Amino acid sequence: MIKAQNLVAGQWQDNLKASTFHTLNPITNKPLPTQFQEASSSQIHDALIKASTIYESYASTSFKVRIEFLQSIQKELNKSSNDILKTYQEESALPSPRAEGEFQRTIDQIQRYIELLEEGTFIQPKINTSGPDLRKILYPIGPIAVFGASNFPLAFSTAGGDTISVLASGCPLIVKAHPYHAGTSALVAEAILKAISYCGLPKEIFSHLGGVSHRIGGELVSHPLLKGVGFTGSLSGGKALYDLAQKREEPIPVFAEMGSVNPILITEKRLLTDKNLSETLANSIAQGTGQFCTNPGMIILCDPQGISKITSKVIDHLSKMILPPMVHINIEKNYLLQLDKLQENEAVKLVRTSSSNSAIGVVSAEDVLKNKKLTEEIFGPFSLFVECKSMNQLKDLVKIIPGQLTATILAHKDDHSELVPLVTQLKNKVGRLLFEGVPTGVAVNQAMQHGGPYPASTDGRYTSIGTDAIYRWLRPITFQDCPNTLLPPILQNENPLKIYRLINGQLTKDTL
């Protein structure tokens, strides 16, 4: 049974006066049965008040308690997997393999945080005894709001990477569920609630609020008791939340991952020798009907002789693919509108396929250099192919490209020695720099960086994928000359968790 209510500080609260909304089946565009209630202002306030009251108690829980909690969430998700997957597919129209893959990714992401807590050094204990006894550790910052993403109903939503990083960090969590998959989110919220109950944790650590109105996000981010925000979505949405957060009496961090065009740069030699290139690119452009934040929206070719047939080959591949609809009619409408606008630009040759909404544009580097707007993202199964006459022109183009989540250099082995200046240039632009493969598909581990210089993210110093995402919700605190018994266990003389600590500049598992 899908809950139509809002979960406020661990309690499903009915509100018969609430505005309501439905989710749509993207294949039929017909509303699904559940009549969801929008969160009211008083429910938002209530969630924050209670999260704030319980914060210190949850922040002080041991890693062991949090590990059991995350394991319980995994169990409860697995128990409800049939219902969750059924609703996921009804609400997103994404095919079974994707649904199952994303479900498993969600379980795996939780597992990475379990391992992180088991290993323990992420909390960065630092001890110095050369003067006063100083012991530093990371500490949870307070109640956090996470906005579910439209394009990943599971892996970037109610039990997704952002939210699990919050719960693992020891911060109370308020989820603003994405209205396009409110049912999937409600089922996942129910699973988290059961895990809270099973572990005997205070239920106030979790709220799950729904709605289509921007009011809800605005009230959440402006609430004085909120301490941080995670968001994945559009530049306009992320920037609006960021600006709201900066206008508060106490500004708070907003980690908005706002996507980018993830340029793929291809050298001449690679372009002319890689037989699989067109298929690889077409698959990456079409993956998830182009609804990945790492979708390659710009492919920059170094083709001085103008002899590559890559664009027509990519179109051939795309034309053979039947793609599922986009996850919501509004996203599709916006995508098609942007394509129509692009078509008005005479510098761009737009080629659409008849098999789906996929398309590519072809444009010269000169024209992009003249019109920086062409470097902006068109969210969907589309990529702009930019033709360069030389590596120097390609480097000029890189200069005007704004901050990106990723960039990919596809070169031939013989090119490597000449790539140094390009690599140096791109390091300044991206969070992740690839030298093989495609940017879609983002591994979840400590070496991942998913976040780049603005406008890819509001704060490129942090990642939203991979376990380093936990650092968004932690800040350092130093204890000076603190009695051993009053210290957090990790900082106590005995090193009870037996983890690496930086003692007087040296990493060691020693006791003191």
Next chain:
Amino acid sequence: MIKAQNLVAGQWQDNLKASTFHTLNPITNKPLPTQFQEASSSQIHDALIKASTIYESYASTSFKVRIEFLQSIQKELNKSSNDILKTYQEESALPSPRAEGEFQRTIDQIQRYIELLEEGTFIQPKINTSGPDLRKILYPIGPIAVFGASNFPLAFSTAGGDTISVLASGCPLIVKAHPYHAGTSALVAEAILKAISYCGLPKEIFSHLGGVSHRIGGELVSHPLLKGVGFTGSLSGGKALYDLAQKREEPIPVFAEMGSVNPILITEKRLLTDKNLSETLANSIAQGTGQFCTNPGMIILCDPQGISKITSKVIDHLSKMILPPMVHINIEKNYLLQLDKLQENEAVKLVRTSSSNSAIGVVSAEDVLKNKKLTEEIFGPFSLFVECKSMNQLKDLVKIIPGQLTATILAHKDDHSELVPLVTQLKNKVGRLLFEGVPTGVAVNQAMQHGGPYPASTDGRYTSIGTDAIYRWLRPITFQDCPNTLLPPILQNENPLKIYRLINGQLTKDTL
């Protein structure tokens, strides 16, 4: 010879049309001879353009090169120490031991960064080979502006903790010198310039701009090529820069350390048994004529019986102290104005000493609970003593105290078991929590945290003292499937720097 000009991208530029200003001797309040030039808009622009052009080259320098650079700065400072100390004392009127102590602290701070670069793990290399080959490292973010602080002409100014953390990180540096000690700053800038020249580094990595007008800071922070800001000073100054930075097309981080009242909380048993308490407190209040960011501006006493004589004893001690003047007449005027305002508050008993400008206020906890404004900082040799009738009232008071750099709990051994709730409460409020001693005096090492929740700092997740300050100027970048030769050396298979790296979740010095 003190340079009156601005140092723009490594060149002293004369500008005869510039507005000019003088520094004052705080004892005589007479202007010192040098007629300093204010930086012009075009000089600011020039400094940023050139810093930005040289950024990638400086960012790619090895730790070895940066170590030699920092060592050269130490040498050049030592060579000029006589001139620097003479000008320091003329401009600040701070006594010789303080001048020499601060000079040595400046040298020592640089040494800590040399050691950090020698050890190397701060750069956080993380490698994962379970899927695609991912290698993550921290990378400098770009040109940084640092605003010199009024209260530390050396240790928080041109070669202070903020600026050295920038140079150690690999970011180009633009110093906005504090106009109250422009001569000291210019001499230090000259020493840094000599070190740049000696090491053969590009001189564009360093600019040193002066002026009294807010225009200069505003233009710097608004410049599109600037990537970050360090500031130590008032809440109004720091917040103004922060707001400017958030209004840019590309928002950038501003690390403003804006001071706080650093409450000292004293239990009844400690209050009645610690014979040295009044002297310890008086010394801390008066240290540096109260011009330390960790000055204890609020002392909260648990005195249910009302029998402690601590306030009169503190006044006795303060009355015996002859304090040097504050570092500038404007700071003193502002301090005295705030005391006058406080005197109008009937709830506060204000006691001034006749030997200096030092003073204390005495107020009941009830009155502070009624008037939150009393928790705001009065910058100078002053502390507000707040009398509580119980530990519960003390805890109520803690609830309304805003974010702080530090808090100190002075308790008796017998109290420890009862302190847990208070410790939990304070962890949420401060960057550093002390259990002995006084907050003034801030050790420089990796376990230090100097930065607390807003409004103590604009970003309590970072520190401005201790080598972790370097993290303000770094962001992660991940290389995926990168040819070994194109990787930064630290990430290469051979581990050429032989430092600890996190490989597949395990810390190791192994090669790959």
